[in-house]
Amino acid sequence: MATIKDIAERLGIAVSTVSKGLNGANDISEEMRQLVLDTAVEMGYSSKKIRSRNTTKVCIFIEDRNMDYETIDQFGYELVMGFKLGAASRNWDVTTIPANLTVQTSEKYDSYMLGHGFAGAFLLGFTLHDDWIRQLHKTTVPTVLLDNYIPGNQNVGYVGTDSDEGITLAVNHLVAMGHKQIAFLNGSKNSMVSEERDVAFRKCMRENGIHPDPNLIAYGYYVPDCAKYHVPNFIEHHATAVVCASDLIASGVINELHQMGLKVPDDVSVIGYDDLPIAGQLSPKLTTIRQDRYDLGKSAALMLDGLIHGVSLSKLLLRAKFISRESTKRLD
Amino acid sequence: MATIKDIAERLGIAVSTVSKGLNGANDISEEMRQLVLDTAVEMGYSSKKIRSRNTTKVCIFIEDRNMDYETIDQFGYELVMGFKLGAASRNWDVTTIPANLTVQTSEKYDSYMLGHGFAGAFLLGFTLHDDWIRQLHKTTVPTVLLDNYIPGNQNVGYVGTDSDEGITLAVNHLVAMGHKQIAFLNGSKNSMVSEERDVAFRKCMRENGIHPDPNLIAYGYYVPDCAKYHVPNFIEHHATAVVCASDLIASGVINELHQMGLKVPDDVSVIGYDDLPIAGQLSPKLTTIRQDRYDLGKSAALMLDGLIHGVSLSKLLLRAKFISRESTKRLD
Numbered sequence: 001m002a003t004i005k006d007i008a009e010r011l012g013i014a015v016s017t018v019s020k021g022l023n024g025a026n027d028i029s030e031e032m033r034q035l036v037l038d039t040a041v042e043m044g045y046s047s048k049k050i051r052s053r054n055t056t057k058v059c060i061f062i063e064d065r066n067m068d069y070e071t072i073d074q075f076g077y078e079l080v081m082g083f084k085l086g087a088a089s090r091n092w093d094v095t096t097i098p099a100n101l102t103v104q105t106s107e108k109y110d111s112y113m114l115g116h117g118f119a120g121a122f123l124l125g126f127t128l129h130d131d132w133i134r135q136l137h138k139t140t141v142p143t144v145l146l147d148n149y150i151p152g153n154q155n156v157g158y159v160g161t162d163s164d165e166g167i168t169l170a171v172n173h174l175v176a177m178g179h180k181q182i183a184f185l186n187g188s189k190n191s192m193v194s195e196e197r198d199v200a201f202r203k204c205m206r207e208n209g210i211h212p213d214p215n216l217i218a219y220g221y222y223v224p225d226c227a228k229y230h231v232p233n234f235i236e237h238h239a240t241a242v243v244c245a246s247d248l249i250a251s252g253v254i255n256e257l258h259q260m261g262l263k264v265p266d267d268v269s270v271i272g273y274d275d276l277p278i279a280g281q282l283s284p285k286l287t288t289i290r291q292d293r294y295d296l297g298k299s300a301a302l303m304l305d306g307l308i309h310g311v312s313l314s315k316l317l318l319r320a321k322f323i324s325r326e327s328t329k330r331l332d
Numbered sequence: 333m334a335t336i337k338d339i340a341e342r343l344g345i346a347v348s349t350v351s352k353g354l355n356g357a358n359d360i361s362e363e364m365r366q367l368v369l370d371t372a373v374e375m376g377y378s379s380k381k382i383r384s385r386n387t388t389k390v391c392i393f394i395e396d397r398n399m400d401y402e403t404i405d406q407f408g409y410e411l412v413m414g415f416k417l418g419a420a421s422r423n424w425d426v427t428t429i430p431a432n433l434t435v436q437t438s439e440k441y442d443s444y445m446l447g448h449g450f451a452g453a454f455l456l457g458f459t460l461h462d463d464w465i466r467q468l469h470k471t472t473v474p475t476v477l478l479d480n481y482i483p484g485n486q487n488v489g490y491v492g493t494d495s496d497e498g499i500t501l502a503v504n505h506l507v508a509m510g511h512k513q514i515a516f517l518n519g520s521k522n523s524m525v526s527e528e529r530d531v532a533f534r535k536c537m538r539e540n541g542i543h544p545d546p547n548l549i550a551y552g553y554y555v556p557d558c559a560k561y562h563v564p565n566f567i568e569h570h571a572t573a574v575v576c577a578s579d580l581i582a583s584g585v586i587n588e589l590h591q592m593g594l595k596v597p598d599d600v601s602v603i604g605y606d607d608l609p610i611a612g613q614l615s616p617k618l619t620t621i622r623q624d625r626y627d628l629g630k631s632a633a634l635m636l637d638g639l640i641h642g643v644s645l646s647k648l649l650l651r652a653k654f655i656s657r658e659s660t661k662r663l664d
Contacts, residue, residue: 154651162646295643311627312651319486319644
């Protein structure tokens with residue numbers, strides 16, 4: 001494995017300059033610091049340095065355009081708390097960093113991690129197209145992604161809730177209540193989880209002997225507002241129930257149905273996804289598929305621990321749970 | 333949660349008799365002991381009793397018709413060692429039990445676990461049809477299965493190596509070497525892993541623009557001998573390479589090819605699966621897909637720990653690794 005001397009020789013600079021670059025000293029230029037870090041990463045220096053630390057420093061990166069986490073009613077809150085709990089039991093030092101586009105474009109992922117002495121990271125809210133996600137195909141830094149899978153790199157793991165199980169629970173519940181015209185309002189396209197849920201929905205409908213109607217399947221966004229573009233069309237095509245990819249989407253669907261003069265669940269049944277605190281506060285109270293976000297956070301820490309110790313964990317899925325409330329009804 | 337008194341009342345017997353049944357005393361009949369245990373399980377007594385123990389007792393059940401584990405060259409050996417390592421770091425007391433048909437038919441799974449005071453188990457070598465596997469749909473005992481998935485029960489988790497990734501690594505390697513007529517000799521039917529690998533093989537062939545030839549795809553068994561039933565047919569249908577579902581199958585395939593006067597890899601390339609010690613001892617040395625069995629065992633312990641503590645882990649997959657040796661060759 002590369003030493004500081006190797007890096008100095010490769011770059012033709014003094015060992016002391018390399019050392020300053022690696023330790024973030026202020027008396028070298030930003031360009032030189034960056035060059036030292038990038039070279040150190042390229043030469044495989046990172047893990048050696050980080051292994052020699054006494055305290056393991058890890059971080060949570062949150063793409064805050066896509067993931068809210070600051071209050072308990074938001075999806076990311078318990079994820080962060082669960083991860084911190086898992087980290088605490090391992091005596092890790094955790095830093096939470098909003099990783100907006102500026103951070104991602106200013107520095108390479110591996111260089112950032114080495115420069116800050118992080119042994120690993122949990123990444124939340126990144127989509128398949130983010131700069132850093134692209135770099136993860138080659139990273140040497142132990143990294144756990146929520147709801148995103150990177151093929152072929154044993155340093156990267158994926159934690160999530162079993163989408164197939166979640167959608168199956170929702171569809172089977174509605175079918176058991178006599179529904180056949182079941183609509184599915186999905187989340188954003190270009191998301192692995194949305195694609196998995198789409199596949200699961202069609203598969204489960206067919207397993208129940210129902211041909212999935214393309215007019216009743218749509219991609220939206222993870223905000224309530226997306227409902228108004230799709231719900232009228234669902235109703236026009238005789239939907240008697242709507243499965244939603246999040247509780248926020250479901251809240252928009254219920255609102256839109258009310259605007260159209262339809263009652264939930266008397267006229268249309270609605271099922272959410274996630275079981276955010278809002279689910280129990282809606283009117284009617286929302287039947288939903290629970291993702292246990294504390295457990296997801298704890299599982300991410302558990303997975304990161306494995307990756308840091310060279311166990312090449314790839315995928316860790318939690319069970320989805322059916323939470324029965326008041327927003328579905330047997331079809332007359 | 334049920335108490336000893338509740339069980340006594342339900343059965344109309346003395347508390348002391350229930351206590352004897354639960355603690356395996358000799359001075360009550362076997363039928364009474366069984367009745368007490370089954371009733372205790374039914375009334376949800378198990379977890380309470382087991383939680384109050386100071387030492388966590390867990391066990392490894394091995395269906396020894398299907399899984400050899402006694403010497404280091406056998407598939408189960410490192411699985412058991414890895415699990416024991418993971419257990420040791422958690423101060424668990426581990427018992428290894430060959431669970432043949434007699435054990436499975438003499439007692440219900442949950443009753444057996446309660447009767448022996450086990451807080452959880454790691455099950456190896458069970459197939460989808462074993463009696464106990466069927467009972468796992470309802471078990472309340474934290475249980476981890478190798479290569480087997482039970483839907484809908486949050487007490488049961490599945491650990492394995494990513495079949496899709498493993499088969500994709502093998503097929504992509506052969507395609508990159510110019511092979512198109514690639515055969516796949518799978519393991520036994522009625523196994524979740526065999527089915528996953530079948531799906532993965534066909535998918536990966538299509539992704540490489542090759543229509544999978546049904547004449548080149550067969551289910552066998554996890555023994556070398558199965559090769560002789562399929563290899564002649566593969567060769568008749570112009571196979572230039574054979575992907576095998578285990579190193580043992582691959583050893584049989586190489587042997588059969590040699591019997592037919594064909595050279596490996598000059599005439600036909602062969603890839604194994606597992607990376608057992610035998611892979612490096614074959615002639616030619618076998619290129620294969622590695623399942624890290626120590627890590628699988630350690631991951632099973634990690635998953636069981638989660639399940640015992642109420643984290644409903646469902647699936648934990650490890651990376652498959654491509655191990656390049658001498659049994660494949662570029663197609664001229």
